[in-house]
Amino acid sequence: MSERTPSGSTPETPIIRLESVSKSFGSIQALDDISLEFPTGRTTVVLGPSGCGKSVMLKHIIGLLRPDRGKVWFQSQRVDQLREHELVDIRRRVGFLFQQGALFDSMTVGQNIAFPLREHTSISRPDRFKRVDRMLELVGVPGTAHRMPAELSGGQRKRIALARSIVLEPEVILYDEPTTGLDPIRSDVIAQLILRLQDTLSLTSIVVTHDIQTAFKIADTMVMMNNGRILMSGAPELFEASDDEVIRRFLDGQASPEELGELTDSFQGTDL
Ligand SMILES: Nc1ncnc2c1ncn2[C@@H]1O[C@H](COP(=O)(O)OP(=O)(O)OP(=O)(O)O)[C@@H](O)[C@H]1O
Numbered sequence: 001m002s003e004r005t006p007s008g009s010t011p012e013t014p015i016i017r018l019e020s021v022s023k024s025f026g027s028i029q030a031l032d033d034i035s036l037e038f039p040t041g042r043t044t045v046v047l048g049p050s051g052c053g054k055s056v057m058l059k060h061i062i063g064l065l066r067p068d069r070g071k072v073w074f075q076s077q078r079v080d081q082l083r084e085h086e087l088v089d090i091r092r093r094v095g096f097l098f099q100q101g102a103l104f105d106s107m108t109v110g111q112n113i114a115f116p117l118r119e120h121t122s123i124s125r126p127d128r129f130k131r132v133d134r135m136l137e138l139v140g141v142p143g144t145a146h147r148m149p150a151e152l153s154g155g156q157r158k159r160i161a162l163a164r165s166i167v168l169e170p171e172v173i174l175y176d177e178p179t180t181g182l183d184p185i186r187s188d189v190i191a192q193l194i195l196r197l198q199d200t201l202s203l204t205s206i207v208v209t210h211d212i213q214t215a216f217k218i219a220d221t222m223v224m225m226n227n228g229r230i231l232m233s234g235a236p237e238l239f240e241a242s243d244d245e246v247i248r249r250f251l252d253g254q255a256s257p258e259e260l261g262e263l264t265d266s267f268q269g270t271d272l
């Protein structure tokens, strides 16, 4: 099992690098000595069971969480050592589509997307409108700027949240579960969108997902996490060929006997 790309592949310059990062919350070890590199201009998909540390790992990249031990690099900068006001620059350069993807309900779609522009830039109102319209076209929901988030479907809201994450034209975008709660067709739309943004804006993408179909559609590289550690990383073909039991069960969507045991235990004593 390797934490590197398979031997023989050309080494690529990482834009983001985690070096022996550990993070605990009380007795929960969320990240346990993780080392990872994210190559520039590529899409890395991070897989792993619920609670294995994926979102915590993403939050370290933009300094929303700080490691107990280890280093987090953005190019040659130590993100884990930056002060809050110094992190602003990193957060402009790294877009984040949060797992909860929350839009501001009291603002229109257009105001939601323009929000980072108002916070971080001094571009004029007409230019803001133009930029918002361009983003809406890019994510495939043109002409919705005047609508309220509550009037939109879950899939449309994800796309608006995505538009807001890319409006500052970041170099990197972190997607935390971009397809959760969407049907397979809508998930495919998001997958195609991730590929299109990658092409149009030459982004580096890091995508956390449980959605295996989406993962194989978009991944240049894959990382599998388990219990706060890296179980395997490398090309998608390496994962398809893997006979590691945890990886196989995850890719095939099969619970382990222990996981099924937990379910049986929790049903005992209930009238079903
Ligand atoms: N702010 C926090 N305070 C305390 N515990 C936390 C905090 N954030 C995460 N954890 C714990 O750290 C572990 C890893 O959480 P994380 O959110 O990274 O999981 P995940 O892999 O993203 O799971 P999911 O697929 O369900 O989103 C979990 O046990 C979680 O309860």
Ligand SMILES: [Mg+2]
Pocket (backbone or CB within 6 Å): 054, 055, 056, 099, 176
């Ligand atoms: Mg998560």
